[in-house]
Amino acid sequence: MKTVFFSWFNVLLSTLAVLLPQAVLAARVDLASVTASTSLEPAEGVSYEPSNLTDGKVSTVWVEGEEGSGLGSWILIDLGGSRDIESITLWNGNWYSWDFWNRHNRIKDLEVELADGTTHKFTLKDQKIPETIRFPAVVHTDSLKLKIKSVYAGTTFHDTCLSELEVDDSSPESWLKPYGYSDSGHLAEDADGTYEVSNTYDGILDTMWCENQRNGDGTGSWIEYHFNSTVRPSTLHLRNGNTYSLGFWMKSNRAKSAELLFSDGSRQTISIKDTLMEQSIPVLPNATTSIRITFTQVTKGKEYNDLCISEAFFE
Ligand SMILES: [Ca+2]
Ligand SMILES: [Ca+2]
Numbered sequence: 001m002k003t004v005f006f007s008w009f010n011v012l013l014s015t016l017a018v019l020l021p022q023a024v025l026a027a028r029v030d031l032a033s034v035t036a037s038t039s040l041e042p043a044e045g046v047s048y049e050p051s052n053l054t055d056g057k058v059s060t061v062w063v064e065g066e067e068g069s070g071l072g073s074w075i076l077i078d079l080g081g082s083r084d085i086e087s088i089t090l091w092n093g094n095w096y097s098w099d100f101w102n103r104h105n106r107i108k109d110l111e112v113e114l115a116d117g118t119t120h121k122f123t124l125k126d127q128k129i130p131e132t133i134r135f136p137a138v139v140h141t142d143s144l145k146l147k148i149k150s151v152y153a154g155t156t157f158h159d160t161c162l163s164e165l166e167v168d169d170s171s172p173e174s175w176l177k178p179y180g181y182s183d184s185g186h187l188a189e190d191a192d193g194t195y196e197v198s199n200t201y202d203g204i205l206d207t208m209w210c211e212n213q214r215n216g217d218g219t220g221s222w223i224e225y226h227f228n229s230t231v232r233p234s235t236l237h238l239r240n241g242n243t244y245s246l247g248f249w250m251k252s253n254r255a256k257s258a259e260l261l262f263s264d265g266s267r268q269t270i271s272i273k274d275t276l277m278e279q280s281i282p283v284l285p286n287a288t289t290s291i292r293i294t295f296t297q298v299t300k301g302k303e304y305n306d307l308c309i310s311e312a313f314f315e
Contacts, residue, residue, distance in 0.1 A: 027171040032078040036076070037064070037073050038065035039064070050075060053075065056164070056204060057206040058204055062163075063161045064160050070151070070159065071148055075162070082140060085141060085169055087134040089133075090130070092125075092163075096163075103155050103156035104159055106124070106154070109123050109148075113144070114143070115143045116141065175315055176227060176231045176315065181197035184223075185212040188212075200223065200312040201225075201312070202311075205244065206244040217298045218255070224293070225291050231314070233314040235315045236283055237279075237281075237315060239279075246276065251301045252306055257271050257297040258272060
């Protein structure tokens with residue numbers, strides 16, 4: 001949605017449940033700091049600093065500042081004390097757009113060094129997907145140093161990029177993990193990425209679900225979460241609209257009210273605030289295996305007549 005776009009050839013299969021092996025979610029560790037050996041100098045007001053790795057946006061990117069491909073460049077994650085770390089999730093390459101992702105280097109071989117000097121080696125996939133790398137067993141450390149050992153070459157630039165990272169410990173997560181998603185339909189993938197329901201469950205502010213009604217404003221559109229066992233959600237954590245930026249938030253439609261439908265057929269009406277900040281909406285006690293959110297009222301954006309939801313987590 002960064003670029004003006006609409007396609008009439010939207011994915012009709014989206015009404016079928018998309019089954020996924022496991023959502024990219026676990027108990028996220030708050031990081032004390034993330035620094036890097038080098039960073040590309042800012043250009044035209046765009047920063048490539050390591051702070052971009054933990055800002056919750058995939059369109060902001062760390063780029064190494066070496067002459068060549070940045071082999072040996074590293075990112076140092078300070079955990080602020082000893083932690084039991086299970087995995088790291090990486091948004092590898094430059095996720096600003098598909099074009100930028102293709103044109104810049106992605107990390108291939110990565111070495112992760114623990115505070116005691118122990119190293120673990122990982123080979124990343126050359127795919128624009130969030131990739132979780134897991135240690136063979138939980139590691140106890142107060143820092144993680146990620147060192148670039150080899151790269152997948154971009155078609156235009158020699159700079160190696162990483163867009164976002166997340167570190168997870170071994171404690172159970174408080175979020176309910178869906179095993180699949182379905183919806184009334186969503187915008188087709190464009191230069192910026194996809195608009196699938198799974199984008200509402202990735203902890204990333206600039207990935208989102210957007211409905212694809214041909215003439216409507218999103219009223220009546222729905223998203224649904226499927227769980228592989230009975231869950232009892234108490235809260236819906238929502239990021240309404242396109243939370244990429246305030247400017248884009250104002251351009252796209254936002255939800256004003258919705259109805260939750262549980263697997264036993266019971267329903268709950270909810271009001272949704274017109275804010276890009278996170279809002280917590282109480283969910284009535286219900287044992288359920290699925291939750292459908294049908295949007296019943298919409299606030300119109302200034303430019304695009306598409307309802308978007310950036311995050312919708314159940315706890
Ligand atoms: Ca980022
Ligand atoms: Ca998201």
